[in-house]
Amino acid sequence: MQFFTRRAVSFRILKFFLALPLLASVDAFATKDSPRDAFPDAAATFDQQCAVCHTIGGGEKRGPDLLGVTLRRRDNWLMGYIPNAPEYQENDPLGRELAEEYPDVQMPSLPLSEEETRELIRFLDSFEIEPPEGAYAPPEPDKAATPPSPVEEAAMISPGGLIATVLLLGLGLGLWKMKRPTPAKLTMVLVLAAGYWSLGGRSVHTLPGNDRGHSPEQPIAFSHKVHAGDLGMDCLSCHAGADRSPVAAIPAVENCMDCHRTIESDDERLKDGLPRMERAWASRKNGEPEPIRWARVHNLPDHAHFDHGVHVRNNMSCAVCHGPVETMDRVRQTESLSMGWCLDCHRQTSRNQTNMKWRTVGATEDCAACHF
């Protein structure tokens, strides 16, 4: 594996330079409500019901530390587990695992309503995670959720880029003085390019492969915010293959119609999309199908094979890669989905590292896991 270490070093150097422009974009004065202020009821519930055994970021007590629990368990699972822990510890594979891990205490079933449970999960979810040494740091959803607008980003000057520009300018002038006009001219072209890039051109033009922020218009203004956010639908109820197939898949029109056949349709938001969907649904029988052609948002290159099933089955939250989809009306790519980005996580949670309890199997760094 010596090659990986070598690569890692060079990546680190590269990343240093790449990070320079980003420094300017950090909003140092951002203040946020603390979780306890944002969810006072849930905080009270936690103190009464949970704090005897659990901490949030304070390490293990009788039960596991709940910091980041929302990242290692799916919301749906937590919704079921919290009110029915004894049953889960008996019948659910993850529950059984927990029971084995903490044999001395059994978590009681908590008398919480569905809304209270959901609130509690949101409360747990709202804690910032400071990764311990060697632990995986999930992306910061808030930042990812609102990437700066092009105008904002254009205003960001990249100090690193400017330094490089100035250095290049010096080199160009030097060459000119040494009466080497051709290299000097070439250098000046580079100076112009570097200057343009660091003064904001980079927000207009992205580097190939990095599609972060990609948010194409869809044929139907389907809102994930309404379905996954307001209605609280689980991701898997529509993307049904995500836990058993390499692809999550877009649901068939039939899936949409299962509900939309029966719900009221005078909602203003359905005025454009519903007729289109009904047309598609009606076309299933008439020999000239009119399926809905969704614009693809997340797209890996053909030589990279990502397996949804493996990740979902190992309790990785969809949000780790897809961001807070439940807040988005139109889906937007929040991560670069580059290989380096994948590896950041895979290295932190590598199967070679033993201190990661929150994976049933470790992540692989094998090339052939994705490239074949």
Added chain:
Amino acid sequence: MSFLKRNNPHELPTGSDLSDALREAREEDGAASLDRRNFMRFLSASFAALSAGGCDFQPPRETIVPRLTEPEHAATGVAKWYASTCGACPAACGVLAKTREERPIKLEGNPDHPLSRGGLCARGQASVLDLYDSHRLKGPRANGEAVSWEKIDAEVQAALQRTRDKGKQVALLTPTLNGPATLSAVEKFKAAYPLARHVMWDAVGPTAVREAFRKTHGEARLPRYRIDRASVVVGLDADFLGTWLSPVEFMREWADARVRRVDADAPFLHLQFESRLSVTGANADRRFAVPPSRMRRLADALLHHVLNLKGESPSGEAAPASTSVKTEALEGVARRLIDAQGTGLVVCGSEDVETQTIVNRINTTLGHDGRTVDLKRPSYQFEGSAGELDALIRSMKDGEIGALIVWGCNPAHATPSRDAFVEALKNVDWKISLTGAPDETTVLMDYQCPDHHALEAWGDSHPAAGWLGLTQPTLAPLHDTRSAAESLLRWAGEELSAYEHLRKTWREEVFPKQEEHETFESFWAAALKQGGWALAEEAKAAIPLQGGMQSPVEPENAGTSSSGDFEFVAYASPALFDGRQANNPWLQELPDPITKATWGNPLLVSPADAPELGLEEGALVRLSSDDTEDELEAPVLIQPGMPRGVVAGALGYGRPHAGPVAANWPEEEFLPLARDEGNGTDFYPLLNTGRVKIQPTGRSGLIAKTQVYDHQELPFTGEARELARNVEPAEPANKGTHGEGDGHATMWEGHTYDGQKWSMSIDLDRCTGCSACVIACQAENNIPTVGKLEVSRQREMHWLRLDRYYSGSEAEPDDQPEVSFQPMLCQHCDHAPCETVCPVLATVHNDEGLNVQIYNRCIGTRFCANNCPYKVRRFNWFDYMREEPLPNLVLNPDVTVRSRGVMEKCTFCVQRINRGKREAGAEGRAVADGDITPACAQSCPARAIVFGDINDTDSRVHELKDDPRGYHVLEDLGTKPSVQYLARVNFEDDVTDA
């Protein structure tokens, strides 16, 4: 089907400033070279192209089109499997069709099938590509115009009724049909048209066997030959491991018998007399080259030796001498058969009925009937008769036939009587075709009513007593085609779909004969799931030998043409068989297991004859015979093992109307070859010919061979390198070579494999060289075909190749070559020479012992291929573009389609490894032995390849690790391969030393 675009404009993206500039530069200079000025222009154009597009790298605009309705059990991205029956030939092996997103992408053998038992030959596996052949007939046509099914039904029905009213016959010409529902559709059609006549005819197949049994035993039956019960198999021109009768079934039984001989000392001996070097002869323990005309005399002599040795000779006379095999040897063969005491088996592939009757007598005399020659539970795989076709042609000529319906066979091409057929067709009023793919017969027909491909159709088959096979569709029909059985029913006035008819027939005929299921629905579901139904059929009555033992009147089988210096043998090749799949690029590019020629059928000439004619390999010769006025031209390939005075050519090539692939890219823009070079030669006119004349033309033709050096000795030095190792039974086979490379200095620190370590074991004692694995690998791994010219430049892309080596005695090295086969694929060396030289780390070692190739990292230096001692790495010299969308549907979405400029090679089917791990993980268990099988191992009819985790002490590959026959190829180089070979055990039997 343009799998390949190769000419220069396509090397660069067309229409871009880049290629325009390059083309301009070439036109100006009149040469392809780039001088500096043009290079700069080229370069500036590329900058311009970049800037015109802007430096704006937008994400690719792709759409996702989900289904309208959700099918049952559908999960996008997960394969669904259907059990069905292979439609490539009447042997009707069981297949499992792998479908992804409702389209079949690969066929694998069905392990539950009693005949094929999980194997599938190259042609069967390639038949999935025929489905996506864009030159298939796309809908009904009447007199050259596309019409609707309603219209064509009305016209055909009117034509058939008029024929009936006129009192003329309706003839239905088909290949072997044996499924109960299929036959019932034909019966219903015959009932509607009382003068209808059903003729079954197979272009290539053991038709003489049935005829011979009618003569000797009074009833035309095709016995089921049971190699699994035989201890001595004597083949007379029967290529039963290649193309004859049911090769997948025979290969498994043959390989099992060989291994029993090694492991359990069970007796087994395979002797072959043959008129060309076939796969079967190459694998025999002892092989005799016999000219085809002498085969009858040889059989007669063998019969007499048997009778004499048993003391049953009618006249007591000495056996007539065979002119081609020594008397002692023949007597030895007879003695071995007698010693086997009824467990011998003589199979004969000759199409000469007289020879077959003699063979029947030998088998009966030795008591083989009912044991190794099963007449009570016979085979129905080939029921056709050439005689009936000739009778039909006579009737057509006499004007007795008013309407002719041809379904699934090609009498205007695949028979020497084809000119008579085409001539007689003029006297037929209505000509109707039910064939789905274009062929030479279909183009002559008034009405074309194309049948489905077997993967789109419902159907059934009855390959042998005891098994009824079901064919079920794996996708909705791609084109406006209709099941041929349904067409027949429609014309007979039955408004039943093929599916309804099939269910009805099975409900009435099959369901009552079983007892397991109480309701038809549960029976039907079970039958569909396993691909058919094992039926306890009543054994047919035994038929005794009738008549005496008289010798044939004419000792030699002279054939129809007697002038000429050479005897001619036309044979079915393992790649193209009778030529029905000639438009299949995988099969065209599949190297013949013996000649290693692709994209054509050279004329095989004995090494003894070639120098006398002044012929070198590739010399174009002209063949003429009394049988045909056409002069055939073919390039010469010097083939060791051919008897002196005999030449041979494969059938199925040179088809004019099969499509562009069969004609080897005739479109001018793809083809820098002259047509006569690329097309292959059509030897059908010479199928029954005895003798031919050969004249050198002085020109030469192109033979695209994938292997150009045939010996295991190094050239020049003659140093022996035992790559495909043969050992004597008593010999400790690996000769202590394990660990031979240990002392070498190595650049690697070594690897530790804590978890799985994938490893493969290939048993050369089982391998027949049939090349099914080559096509399996091609289908699984999206391997492109490159065309004849590129193959001739050794640029074929097969990840797995079958090496074939000749060796033999010093005296006559080429007359009686010993042939060794060796599947050669990436050896996944622990100390891989390729890994050390890659400058960009595109080929690296992983934790499980795989040598992985990362396409997106590869920059195409080809250092790795240079440094690989096994020569298994393949380079994409071009984008082997698949321009037509239809054939692309066969691509496996789990495997990257490689682009120009990257290296590729066997991955041990890493996508299957990943799938196996994923599926085991989903069930919460560890990967078990047998969960993961690469495509080559899955398909192997002889079960020669074993794959697994060598660190798992329960795995079969671990068990084989210490097999005394095990060795690694080129172990002394210290590469430490993960592929182990098991040496072939040579049971030397000179036969003469009785």
